[in-house]
Amino acid sequence: MKRIVFVSGKGGTGKSTVAASLSLLVENKMLADCDVDAPDLDILLKGAHANQEDFYSAAVAEIDPALCTLCGKCAKTCRFGAVNVRFEIDPTNCEGCGACVRACPEGAISMHDVKTGETYVDSTERGTFAHARLSIGEEASGKLVTAVKRRMEATANGEVWALIDGSPGIGCAVIASIAGADAAVAVCEPTVSGLSDLMRVLDTAAHFGIPAFACINKYDLNMEMTSRIEELCRGRGVPVLARLPFDPDVMKALQGHMTPVEAGLSAFTNEIRAMWEKLAAELDRRQSERR
Ligand code: SF4
Numbered sequence: 001m002k003r004i005v006f007v008s009g010k011g012g013t014g015k016s017t018v019a020a021s022l023s024l025l026v027e028n029k030m031l032a033d034c035d036v037d038a039p040d041l042d043i044l045l046k047g048a049h050a051n052q053e054d055f056y057s058a059a060v061a062e063i064d065p066a067l068c069t070l071c072g073k074c075a076k077t078c079r080f081g082a083v084n085v086r087f088e089i090d091p092t093n094c095e096g097c098g099a100c101v102r103a104c105p106e107g108a109i110s111m112h113d114v115k116t117g118e119t120y121v122d123s124t125e126r127g128t129f130a131h132a133r134l135s136i137g138e139e140a141s142g143k144l145v146t147a148v149k150r151r152m153e154a155t156a157n158g159e160v161w162a163l164i165d166g167s168p169g170i171g172c173a174v175i176a177s178i179a180g181a182d183a184a185v186a187v188c189e190p191t192v193s194g195l196s197d198l199m200r201v202l203d204t205a206a207h208f209g210i211p212a213f214a215c216i217n218k219y220d221l222n223m224e225m226t227s228r229i230e231e232l233c234r235g236r237g238v239p240v241l242a243r244l245p246f247d248p249d250v251m252k253a254l255q256g257h258m259t260p261v262e263a264g265l266s267a268f269t270n271e272i273r274a275m276w277e278k279l280a281a282e283l284d285r286r287q288s289e290r291r
């Protein structure tokens with residue numbers, strides 16, 4: 001199975017729209033939404049939860065009042081102010097560092113795993129789809145992204161492609177998104193910050209040795225910037241797979257929970273289809289060169 005991850009320097013560039021559109025055009029694939037901070041692919045894929053699992057990642061400290069002698073050493077040790085004056089731990093402030101466990105002379109403190117989210121594997125008309133939801137107040141983590149990918153892989157049944165909507169940015173969740181991918185497609189917009197974000201994402205992919213490609217969304221809003229992006233991509237040997245036109249009907253389609261493909265937006269659909277053909281051909285070409 002070839003794993004293609006769609007990434008961007010920040011949210012809102014259109015990578016989920018691209019991934020969801022391809023879910024209608026690519027045969028024999030699995031899908032995953034690794035943008036665990038702001039998942040939205042499920043809205044467009046309209047699947048039914050086939051399987052849900054709790055996800056535990058953070059650990060928080062807990063004091064056993066029966067053993068506590070109120071010596072105060074834990075409160076003095078905690079640098080996060082998580083131990084209050086009654087020597088109780090506020091789990092929302094606890095960073096799980098474990099320093100208080102070592103400081104307590106009575107062995108009254110222990111660490112406990114806490115649920116930070118849920119992972120799902122859905123059955124959809126477009127293929128098996130793995131995704132996650134963070135619990136309220138929790139932060140996106142590379143561990144949760146990895147859990148989503150593992151759950152997708154565990155249900156693989158001879159599919160040829162995995163289309164993965166990755167996390168935006170260049171942090172831990174993004175690194176987990178692109179780990180093991182056969183290609184990263186960076187979706188950007190033609191703005192100064194879009195260009196800067198794209199370069200950071202391409203640097204991240206290059207650092208981890210993931211073949212990178214670019215896709216310029218709303219390219220016609222700033223032709224000068226689009227040319228600059230193409231020039232910089234050329235200089236880095238990064239193929240620009242697609243220029244997607246700005247079309248206010250794309251937003252209207254998304255507001256109606258439809259991809260531009262379902263909404264019959266032909267210019268967008270044709271460009272996405274051509275983009276996929278270029279990507280598949282390029283991956284084939286690179287694979288045969290390695291043989
Ligand atoms: S260090 Fe241990 S014994 Fe002392 S106040 Fe904290 S929990 Fe209680």
Ligand code: SF4
Pocket residue numbers: 060061077078079080081082083089093094095096097098099100101
């Ligand atoms: S685990 Fe760390 S952050 Fe949490 S209460 Fe103990 S010292 Fe404070």
